[in-house]
Amino acid sequence: xxxxxxxxxxxxxxxxGALKGVEKGFDLLGVLVLATVTAVGGGSIRDVLVGTxxxxxxxxxxxxxxxxxxxxxxxxxxxxxxxLERPIYYLDTLGLGLFAALGAERxxxxxxxxxxxxxxxxxxxxxxxxxxxxxxxxxxxxxYRAGDLYASAAFLGALVVYALHPLGEAALFLGALATVLLxxxxxxxxxxxxxxx
Numbered sequence: 004x005x006x007x008x009x010x011x012x013x014x015x016x017x018x019x020g021a022l023k024g025v026e027k028g029f030d031l032l033g034v035l036v037l038a039t040v041t042a043v044g045g046g047s048i049r050d051v052l053v054g055t056x057x058x059x060x061x062x063x064x065x066x067x068x069x070x071x072x073x074x075x076x077x078x079x080x081x082x083x084x085x086x087l088e089r090p091i092y093y094l095d096t097l098g099l100g101l102f103a104a105l106g107a108e109r110x111x112x113x114x115x116x117x118x119x120x121x122x123x124x125x126x127x128x129x130x131x132x133x134x135x136x137x138x139x140x141x142x143x144x145x146x147y148r149a150g151d152l153y154a155s156a157a158f159l160g161a162l163v164v165y166a167l168h169p170l171g172e173a174a175l176f177l178g179a180l181a182t183v184l185l186x187x188x189x190x191x192x193x194x195x196x197x198x199x200x
Contacts, residue, residue: 005175009105010066012098017042017070018084019095020135021077025085027139031078037135038074039067045130049106049123053113096186100179103128103157107164107178117165124161128182129154152189155196156182 020041024034043066047058060066077084084091106127110120129145132153136143145154160182167174188194 005101005105005172008097008101010069011094012101013042013060013066014069014073015091015094015098016131017073018077019091020131021074022081022084023135023139024074025078025081029139031075034078035071035074037138038077039070040138041131041135042070042073043067043131044134045102045127045132046106048130049109049127052126053109053115053123055109093187096183097179099128099153099157099186100160100182103160103182104164104175104178107161108168108175110161111165111168117162120165121158121161124164124178125154125157128157128160152186152194152196156185156189159185 017038021034021038023041024037027033029037043058043060046060050056050058050060103124105124107120107124109127110123113119113123115123133143133145144151160178160180162178163181164174164178167177170177
């Protein structure tokens with residue numbers, strides 16, 4: 004079940020990366036690069052930081068081909084994909100929660116402390132989006148996006164995994180759930196981190 008959700012989250016991230024490339028007017032190669040970087044960038048950064056080389060996503064050929072296919076489909080059918088904004092938001096949120104929890108698990112396996120585990124989880128969830136934004140010439144959205152608790156939601160979810168890791172797989176589920184709930188209800192309630200005045 005977790006593996007199927009990881010695939011789903013990865014392909015949704017690929018779709019959001021491809022959509023960014025389409026919005027920027029990139030050619031097919033540019034769209035595929037953004038799809039791939041968004042899909043596997045965060046997990047690859049995490050793997051490098053915890054000493055897993057080469058990164059696990061780069062050894063998963065079926066996943067990489069599926070990411071490329073997703074990018075091609077978005078490139079071809081982007082008006083229809085863009086119309087699915089609401090479902091994509093919820094699937095993206097699910098992917099964020101899953102990758103934050105799984106990244107935290109990798110941090111635990113590497114023997115990191117609570118802050119290191121939280122960073123590993125956060126980078127796993129948001130790293131691909133940061134790379135996507137940089138490559139598309141934008142300041143990464145996690146640095147300024149008010150009203151959308153994204154990186155902070157991933158950080159909280161990863162901390163939940165650390166705190167509850169004696170529970171085994173239940174900790175992964177609860178950590179992912181914490182990320183999803185904070186992002187969704189934070190948006191609905193208009194929660195935001197403080198900004199300079």
